[in-house]
Amino acid sequence: MSLGSILLYGLLGVVVAISGIGLITSRNAIYGALFLVLNFITVALLYIALGAPFIALAQVTVYAGSIMVLFLFVIMLLGAEQLPIAEPIRGQRILAILLFVAFLAEMALFVMLRGSPVVAGAPITPDFSTPATMGTLLFEQYLLPFEMTAGVLLAATVGAVFLTRSPRPERKSALPEAQQAGKESS
C-alpha cells in the first residue's frame, strides 16, 4: 500500500476525530452542528474510498443536507445556541467517564480477543455497488423492508406535525354560538 493512500486515510481519520471532539466540546450548538456536517462529509469520502458511491451521496444529501438543516433550524428557532451553565446532576461527570472507560475496555477486549483478522478478498470492482445493483437488490430482495420504511417515514411525519401543532383556539365551536347570540339580541 502506497504512502499516499496511507497519508490520505490518516488525514481523513484525523478529521473525523477532530470533528467528533469538536461536536462534544463546543459550547455553541451551531458550531457543534457544523462540526457534525464536517464529520458526515468526511465519512462520505470514506464511503467513496470503500466503493459505495450511492451511499456516500445519500449520506451527503440526507444526513449532511436535510437532517442537519433540520437541526440548525430547530437550534435557531428555540434559541438554544447556548444554554445557561447550571449545576449538573451530582456525580454525573464521574459516572459518564466511568461508563466511557468501561466501553473502551470492552472494545479493547473485543479487538484483542477477536479470532482471525478479517482478510480482504479481491479488490472490489467498480460495478459492485452501482445505483443499478443497489436498486435491483432493494426492489427484489428487500421490497417489504422498503415499504415498511416508507410507512415509518409517513408515521414520523404525521407524528411530528401532530406534536408541534399549536392548540386550536376554540374559535370554530365558539363562533356559531356568538352568531346565534347576535341573532337573538337583534
Next chain:
Amino acid sequence: MMPMSYFIGLSILMFAMGILGVLLRRNPLIVFMSLELMFNSANLLFVAFSAYHHVLDGQLFVFFVMTTAAAEVAVGLALIVAIFKAKRTIDLDQMSSLKG
C-alpha cells in the same frame, strides 16, 4: 485497501465520542447530534464489512438506517419543540417532572 482494523478503530472512536456526548452534555440538541454520530459509526462499519466481504446487503442496511434516523430526528425534534413550548426550557436536567 486499508486493513479492516483501521475502519474498526475509527468506528470505535466515533462511537465512543458519541457516548461521551450523550452522557456529558445537557443540551438535548447536542445529545441528538451525538446519537447521529453513533449511527454514523455503525454505518461506517456496515459499509466497510460490505466491501470486505463483497456482500451488497450491508450497504442496503445503511440505507435503511439512514431513513429510520431521518424519521427519528423528525419525531425527536418535534418532541423538543413541544417540550420547549410547554416548559420554556430544553435543559435536560429540568425535565424531571416524572421524578418521584
